[in-house]
Amino acid sequence: MEWDWAFVREIMPTLLDGLKITVLATVLGSALAAVVGLAFALLRRSPNRLVSRITAFLVEFIRGTPLLVQLYFLFYVLPGAGILLSPLTAGVIGLGVHYATYMAEVFRAGIDNTPRGQWEAAKACNLTAVQTWQHIILPQAIPPMIPALANYFVAMFKETPLLSAITVVELMSQARSVANFNYRYLEPMTLVGVLFLAISLIAVPALHLLERRFRRYR
Amino acid sequence: MGDWSGYIGLMLDGARVTVELTVLGCALALPVAFAAGLGRLSRFWAVRALALAYIEFFRGTSIFVQLFWAYFVLPLIGFELTPLQAGVLALGLNVGAYGAEVVRSAVQSIGREQHEACVALNLTRWQGLRHVLLPQAFVVMIPTFGNNAIELLKATSVVSLISLTDLTFQAQVVRSQTGSTAIPFLTVLVIYFALASAISFGMKTLERRMTRGLDGIRH
Amino acid sequence: MTEPIIHIDHVTKSYGSFTVLKDLCFSVMPGEKLALIGPSGSGKTTILRTLMTLERIDSGVIRVDGDYLFHMERNGRLVPADEAHLHRMRAKIGMVFQLFNLFPHKTVLENVTLAPMLTKGVRKADAQRRAMELLEMVGMAGKANSMPAALSGGQKQRVAIARALALQPRIMLFDEVTSALDPELVEEVLNVMRMLGTQTDMTMLLVTHEMSFAHDFADRVLFFDRGRIVEEGPPGDIFTNPRNERTQTFLKKIIAAGQRI
Numbered sequence: 001m002e003w004d005w006a007f008v009r010e011i012m013p014t015l016l017d018g019l020k021i022t023v024l025a026t027v028l029g030s031a032l033a034a035v036v037g038l039a040f041a042l043l044r045r046s047p048n049r050l051v052s053r054i055t056a057f058l059v060e061f062i063r064g065t066p067l068l069v070q071l072y073f074l075f076y077v078l079p080g081a082g083i084l085l086s087p088l089t090a091g092v093i094g095l096g097v098h099y100a101t102y103m104a105e106v107f108r109a110g111i112d113n114t115p116r117g118q119w120e121a122a123k124a125c126n127l128t129a130v131q132t133w134q135h136i137i138l139p140q141a142i143p144p145m146i147p148a149l150a151n152y153f154v155a156m157f158k159e160t161p162l163l164s165a166i167t168v169v170e171l172m173s174q175a176r177s178v179a180n181f182n183y184r185y186l187e188p189m190t191l192v193g194v195l196f197l198a199i200s201l202i203a204v205p206a207l208h209l210l211e212r213r214f215r216r217y218r
Numbered sequence: 219m220g221d222w223s224g225y226i227g228l229m230l231d232g233a234r235v236t237v238e239l240t241v242l243g244c245a246l247a248l249p250v251a252f253a254a255g256l257g258r259l260s261r262f263w264a265v266r267a268l269a270l271a272y273i274e275f276f277r278g279t280s281i282f283v284q285l286f287w288a289y290f291v292l293p294l295i296g297f298e299l300t301p302l303q304a305g306v307l308a309l310g311l312n313v314g315a316y317g318a319e320v321v322r323s324a325v326q327s328i329g330r331e332q333h334e335a336c337v338a339l340n341l342t343r344w345q346g347l348r349h350v351l352l353p354q355a356f357v358v359m360i361p362t363f364g365n366n367a368i369e370l371l372k373a374t375s376v377v378s379l380i381s382l383t384d385l386t387f388q389a390q391v392v393r394s395q396t397g398s399t400a401i402p403f404l405t406v407l408v409i410y411f412a413l414a415s416a417i418s419f420g421m422k423t424l425e426r427r428m429t430r431g432l433d434g435i436r437h
Numbered sequence: 438m439t440e441p442i443i444h445i446d447h448v449t450k451s452y453g454s455f456t457v458l459k460d461l462c463f464s465v466m467p468g469e470k471l472a473l474i475g476p477s478g479s480g481k482t483t484i485l486r487t488l489m490t491l492e493r494i495d496s497g498v499i500r501v502d503g504d505y506l507f508h509m510e511r512n513g514r515l516v517p518a519d520e521a522h523l524h525r526m527r528a529k530i531g532m533v534f535q536l537f538n539l540f541p542h543k544t545v546l547e548n549v550t551l552a553p554m555l556t557k558g559v560r561k562a563d564a565q566r567r568a569m570e571l572l573e574m575v576g577m578a579g580k581a582n583s584m585p586a587a588l589s590g591g592q593k594q595r596v597a598i599a600r601a602l603a604l605q606p607r608i609m610l611f612d613e614v615t616s617a618l619d620p621e622l623v624e625e626v627l628n629v630m631r632m633l634g635t636q637t638d639m640t641m642l643l644v645t646h647e648m649s650f651a652h653d654f655a656d657r658v659l660f661f662d663r664g665r666i667v668e669e670g671p672p673g674d675i676f677t678n679p680r681n682e683r684t685q686t687f688l689k690k691i692i693a694a695g696q697r698i
Contacts, residue, residue, distance in 0.1 A: 064368060064414035065407045066375035069386055073407065076399040120491050121538035125552035126527040126604060129520075135551060139542050161282035165379060172282060185290035193279045193287060200278035 008187050011178045015191055018174030025091055025170060026157045032096025033156065034149065037103030041111060042133075044104065063101040068162050070094050075166040091163035099156050106148045110141040147211040154203045158196060171195065225392045225402075232388030233409055239305055239374040239384060240413070244367055246310025247317055254314065255321025256347070269318065276315035281373050284308040289380045305377040313370045320362045324355040357428045364421030368414045375410075385409060440503065442467040442608065442640050443488070448497030450483065457483045458494070459664035467607075468638045472651035472672070475661030476687060481644045484661075485610040488642070489532045490523050502529050502607060528556070531601035535613040537593040539585040539600070545572065546581040549600045556604070564603075571599040575629050591622030595629055602633075609633070611643035623647070630654065648688075649697050652676050660684045 043055040062070070074090040085093070114137050122132040164173030175188035257269030276284065285308040292299060299307065328351050336346030378387035385406050392402040441464035450458040457480045465471055473481040486492045487499070490506070498515070499506040508515040509522050518526075540548050549568035553559040559567070572578040575595040585593055594614055601609060611630065615623045627650050634641065634654055645651050651658060651672060658675040660668040660683075668681040679685045 061407075061411055064372075064418075065410040066372040066386065068375040068378070069389065069403060069406055069410065072386075072389070073403045076393060077403055080399055115538075117534060117536050117538035118540065120489075121534065121540070123491060123527065124489055124530075124532040124534075124538075124601065126524060126556045127552065128524065128556075131555050135555065136540055140540075158278075158280040159282075161280050162376070172280075172286075176286075179290070185286075186294050189283070189287050189291050193283045196280055196283055197275065197278040201274070204274075 004184070004187060007182070007184060008191065011175075011182075011188060012191070014174050014178055015171060015188070015195070018169060018171035019195060021088070021168065021170040022157070022160045022172075025088065025095065025160050025163055025168065026153070028092045029095035029099065029156050029160075030153045032092060033099035033103050033152070036097055036100035038107050040100055040104035041107035044108065045111070059101045059104055062098060067094060067098045067159060068165060070098060071162060071166050087163070087166050087168045090166055091160075091168045095156055095159060095163070098159075099152055102152050102155075103149060106145050106152070107141070110145040111137060113144070114141050143214040146214045147207060150203075150207050150210050154200060154207070157199065157203075161192075225396065228388045228391060229385065229402075229405060229409070232383060232385035232406075233413075235302075235382065235384040236371070236374050236386075236410075237413065239302070239309065239377060239382075240367070240371045242306045243309035243313060243370050243374065246306060247312075247314040247366070247370065248363075250310060250314030251317025251321050254318035255325070258318065258322045259325060261343075273315045273318050276312050277319075281308060281312045282376055282379075284312055285376055285380060301377065301380050301382040304380065305374070305382055309370055309373055309377075312373065313366050316369070317363065317366050320359050320366065321355070324358040324362075325351055327358055328354050357425070360421055360425045360428060364418055364425075367417050367421070371410070371413055371417065439467060441465055442469075442502055443642075444500040445484075446498045446500070448487070448494050448499060450487065450492065450494045457664050458487075461497070461665065463659065463666060463669070465640060465642065467640055470634055470641045470654055470656045471643070472655035472658045473642065473644045473661060474646075474648070474651060474658060474687075475667075478663075479661035480664040481659075481661045482612055485532065485612050485642060485644055488608070489530060489610060490527060501526060528604065529606055530608045530610065531604055531606035532610040532612065533594070533597050533601050533614050535616050537585075537590070537597045537617075539593055539597055541585050543585075544581070545577060545583050545585065545588070545596050548585070548596060549603045552600070553603050568599070568603060571602050572596070574632070575599045576625070589622060590618045591625045594618065594626045598626075598629055598633075606639070608640045608642070611641065611645070613644050613646065615645070615647060646691075647696075648676065648691055660687070662687075 040055055040059055044052050044059070046052045046055070071091060071094040074085065074094050075087065078085060078090070118136055118140065119132065122136045127136065160170055161172035163170050164176065167173070169177075171192055175192045179185045179188040254269045254272050257265050258273070260266050260269070285304060288299060288308045289301065289304040292304070325347075332350055332354065333346070336350050341350070374384060375386040378384050378390065381387070383391075389402040389406040393399055396402070443465040445461055445463050448458055448461045449456065457478075459480075461480070461484070473484065475481050483492060487494055488501070488506070494507060498508060504526060505515065505518065506526055507518050507523075509518045510516075540551070543551060546565065546568055549571060550559075550561070550564040553564045553567070554561060569578055569581065572581055575598055577592060577595050577599065580588060580592065580596075585596070588596065598614075614630075615626050618626065627647065630641075630643075630650075631654065633639065643651070643655075653672075655672050657669065658672050659666050660675060660679075660681070662683050668675060668679060668684045675684065676688065679688060
């Protein structure tokens with residue numbers, strides 16, 4: 001089978017439309033993952049044993065099961081409970097909550113790396129728990145985490161094709177539909193690969209830049 | 219409502235396929251990870267470049283895209299693969315690329331002094347690697363390999379999209395035949411979690427065995 | 438007769454099977470300068486950390502400025518203090534740490550203004566004016582806009598003292614504040630403490646290994662060993678004429694290590 005440039009030109013606009021949705025899902029999903037991940041990390045540290053145990057189990061469970069099945073769960077099961085989500089919303093929630101469990105680990109490590117003296121100094125300065133988190137711990141803990149978080153951002157980008165399984169019309173789903181329609185798989189599938197690879201390769205030096213930018217203090 | 223024992227049978231069939239994919243995928247990923255990871259540390263420029271290209275390619279594109287490419291595009295250039303073969307190939311090569319970085323960084327994490335001791339004892343590069351560096355590095359790799367194996371297990375669910383009758387596929391079958399959604403999906407989530415827990419338990423046991431003796435006590 | 442500002446009454450604390458404080462009793466009068474000395478692990482640092490509420494006690498009662506530290510009275514009975522009570526009590530106490538514990542992501546000035554603004558609602562301009570006075574006093578005004586990472590150990594410690602003073606505590610705790618410093622930087626920190634001792638009427642407790650400083654500075658010296666106070670008295674007595682055998686051994690070792698007393 002020969003590579004057909006005319007066909008490439010014909011399908012490129014459709015694929016780029018799909019890419020827009022892919023990028024949108026990644027951005028929204030990672031914003032959600034960061035917020036939920038931080039919440040997981042904080043709940044995991046709760047002095048209430050029940051809260052921290054339940055959080056730990058939930059995080060383990062979500063991490064130990066496939067995103068695809070979780071997406072099906074959101075897409076097929078929730079409507080039965082009266083919660084109707086658009087495919088994109090379900091996809092963003094699934095992607096975000098799944099990766100939140102990974103980001104929670106990054107937050108946990110970052111928080112644990114804050115020296116004990118900082119907690120003690122905050123107490124000696126008579127700050128409340130909320131003030132300590134807001135002004136002392138998080139501002140120190142978050143910058144060194146940024147490279148690791150960015151890594152997951154790229155990982156999420158590569159997981160977005162799964163959203164096609166719940167009818168989100170992102171890049172992969174557009175490629176499959178043009179492929180099925182024209183009975184030509186070579187160009188659409190290869191182009192999808194090339195687009196993913198291109199964006200990932202751009203991301204690598206960008207990540208290195210971030211790593212240099214956010215070195216620890218001291 | 220249909221015959222539930224029949225559906226449980228379907229699920230178990232699916233679980234068998236999932237386990238098969240995971241085991242075969244790991245069996246491919248492990249040697250590939252060592253080959254590419256050590257290739258990254260090779261003296262030869264061409265070997266390093268080849269290893270790097272493989273790693274970046276498979277880490278840079280999504281497992282999903284790789285699977286579709288293996289299943290739909292490879293036949294066009296003469297490689298006809300069954301869904302199972304395509305699945306094992308894509309999973310093994312994908313996770314192998316992540317594993318290669320684990321191998322590389324583990325070998326590099328072994329201190330300089332160990333490299334220097336090998337040189338001082340006049341071991342060849344291969345002897346040093348085989349008898350001194352890899353045995354120490356392997357212990358460092360185990361926990362991350364465990365995580366990689368769990369990632370592979372989770373990734374197997376994607377093969378349901380090329381009509382391989384794994385656990386995820388069977389959940390869809392049960393859903394479409396019974397109209398019940400919560401039960402089939404919750405069941406497969408629990409089965410996946412049990413499998414992941416089994417992997418992580420196995421890896422922890424292996425790690426305990428391997429680290430024996432490194433703490434200064436001969437067993 | 439004035440009441441003690443700190444009253445420690447039969448306080449015991451253990452870590453597992455190791456008892457750090459054994460049925461400890463002592464009082465401190467307002468304005469008193471107290472030096473706590475003794476071998477490491479004798480409990481002297483634990484006492485400071487306990488007063489700062491960084492550690493809890495297992496039994497006994499501590500009163501600070503007329504109030505219970507870890508307890509409060511409810512219906513005539515003593516119950517464990519809640520966070521609000523601890524927050525009120527901490528406002529009376531400031532602490533300077535061995536490893537400075539400056540906030541590395543804040544400038545020198547922000548380190549000093551942060552707590553007054555957050556805990557007392559002081560307006561930013563007022564907090565900054567007061568902070569500059571304090572930094573002037575410890576000789577660090579010129580570095581107000583530097584980050585802590587750019588300072589020497591002695592400079593960090595002087596900023597840490599200013600930070601603690603900014604909350605206007607009645608009691609200041611100094612936990613081995615010169616132990617982590619290079620020898621040539623010790624004196625600049627001790628000078629600041631001397632000045633505080635003469636110019637203010639704050640109650641000061643210091644744990645230190647600088648015996649000659651303790652000798653000149655303190656009104657009273659407590660010698661700790663294995664969780665108890667073995668000997669106490671004016672520095673003249675303790676340092677020149679120790680009666681207890683363990684105090685004698687400890688001071689001999691210090692002199693053998695080259696320190697003047």
